[in-house]
Structure formats: C-alpha cells, structure tokens
Amino acid sequence: MATKGILVHCLPNNIIDEVNSDAEVSASHFLFEMEKEKAFPYLGFGLGLRSKHFQYILNNKPEIDWFEIISENFIDSKGFPRYVIHQIAERYPVVMHGVSMSIGSTDPINFDYLKKLKVMEKEINAQWISDHLCWTGVLGKNTHDLLPLPLNEETLKHVVERIKVVSDFLERPLVLENPSSYLQFKSDTLTEWDFIREMANQSDCRLLLDLNNVYVSSFNHQFDPFEYVKALPLEKVVQFHLAGHLNKGTHIIDTHDNHVVQAVWELYQKTIQLTGPVSTLLEWDSNIPEFPELKKEVLKAKAIFENGKLPEEVLISNNTETVSNALSTTPAI
Helix, strand or coil: CHHHHHHHHCCCHHHHHHHHHHHHHHHHHHHHHHHHHHHCCCCCEEEECCHHHHHHHHHHCCCCCEEEEEHHHCCCCCCHHHHHHHHHHCCCCEEEECCCCCCCCCCCCCHHHHHHHHHHHHHHCCCCEEEECCEEEECCEEEEEEECCCCCHHHHHHHHHHHHHHHHHHCCCCEEECCCCCCECCCCCCCHHHHHHHHHHHHCCEEEEEHHHHHHHHHHHCCCHHHHHHCCCHHHEEEEEECCCEECCCCEECCCCCCCCHHHHHHHHHHHHHHCCCEEEECCCCCCCCHHHHHHHHHHHHHHHHHCCCCHHHHCCCCCCCCCCCCCCCCEC
16 A cells, blocks of 8 residues: 555656545546445345244244335234244344335325335334336226336336336435236337336346246246346346246246246346356245245255355256246237
C-alpha cells in the first residue's frame, strides 16, 4: 500500500486524478456488491414450511438450512401459525414468498397488503420478500391462481413501474419468480426469458428462478429450457425453486405433489455450473410426505452442488419422463 502511494505521487497530476477517480469507482462498486451480498445472502438448502410439519419442527429442531413461508398463511394470523413462525425464525433464516401481490394486474397496488408484508418481514427478520410474475385478479377479486401475462412492451413497462413502486414501499428490492404456463397470447412480441431479462434490468428487481417451472413451460411451449436459463441475467438470481409436477403426455402441470424428476435435476445441475451457489428450496404442496422424506429430497440438491453430478438415488428412480412434446402448437388467446 505504501509503495503504491509513492508511485502515485510520482505521476503527473492528470494521471493522478484518473487513478483516484478509478479507485473511487472501484471502491464504490465494491461497497455496492457487499451491500447486495448482505441483502441476499447465500442460505444453503431449504424447505417450504407447511402446517403439517409445524409440530415436528418445534419438537425436533431438524438440521435444515432455512425455510420459506407462504406469506398469506401468516400475515393475518394472530394465533398458532404466528407463534410457530416466530419460534422458527429464532432458529432458522426465513424467506417470505407471496401468491397475491398481483404485480401484473391493472388494479391499483394493494398497499394494505404491502403493509402487512412489511410488518411480518420486520417481526421475523425475513431475508427477502418474493412473489410471482403474474396477475391474480381484477376489480378487487382474487382468483387464487397465478395467471399469465401478455409478453409485450406495454406489459413490460406496466410491470416495471409497479415493481419500482413496490420495492420503494418495502424498502428493499422485490424478488419475482418465473411462472409455469400453459398458453400464450397472440399479442406476445417477447419470449418469456427476454421479458424477464428486461424486467430485471429495468426495475433492478431480483429473480427467483423456478427450474421446475422452466421445464414445465419448455415442454408445453416447445423450447429448450437451458437456453431459457442462459438468456437470463443470472447475476440477479438469488434463489432457486425445485418441485415435482404431473406429466400428462401432451402437457405438464405444475403440481408440487411429487419428487423432482430427473430432467429437472439435470437442469439444476447445468444451471449451478453457471451461477455458483444460489439459495435452493424444495417445494411440496400436495400429498405432502413426512418431514424426513422432504429433507432427503432437498439433500439431493446439496449432493449435486457438492459433487457436480446426479446422486445415485436420482439416476435409479422412476422419475424419468419423455422429453419430447406431442403438441404441435401451443394454445394462444
């Protein structure tokens, strides 16, 4: 450091100014990257918290890196669920994942809902707040479904503006998940990966990359799932979702009711080679098994990350499926 100082002072003034300017830029960039890492730390391998496992977790305090909650299951509760999440948050990192922000809707942003998220986030010291790239209702009515958006410049502008408003209110970058989809709009002018890339870059939101959703949509719409992944701004991906689905032969439905299939594990394996460590979570929302089986499933992801290859139990399982789609066209509306 002292030698560097001597060398700098030996330079002409204009060069010294340039060096100092570059140093200030580098220091500023370094501090920004440190703050970003602090805001979105690597959490390891986690599970979606479901009521079926409340008592098991409280009694056994299992070794798991972190939990993700469905925000709507807790923000209005003043009873046992609220007690449980407080107990869990004292021991484990927790992420909040919502299903009714409706970021793509034409309804006004629901600030009462955002206030509840903000209160819960502070109560449990949530690591981040996420939701889905979708709309869930209109005229104040909630369909309780994650509905697809037309992928065009008009929608992009609308979504980016709303993300900025939400992020400002929450005082932290919003994290958004790519949806699974079963139809496309005739008005689409962008691919989903182009839309998400532009959305993330223009709004400075972060991404929850659901690799099962990528695979489901790739089957339904006949595109290469890894090309989708490679087209994203992967530096903005702060979390992965993995889950099971139902293959109906002509299409796949995102059901979260079974083991992760081999094709999705393979996509995960290739993706982490590009991203490095990213907080990874297993979702299982129907036909939910006992907690030890869930833990065993998410540990497959850890084994893939640590060993760089699929574990034996993935390769010998019956969860393989056809990689081609019998559909010749995708429904459009």
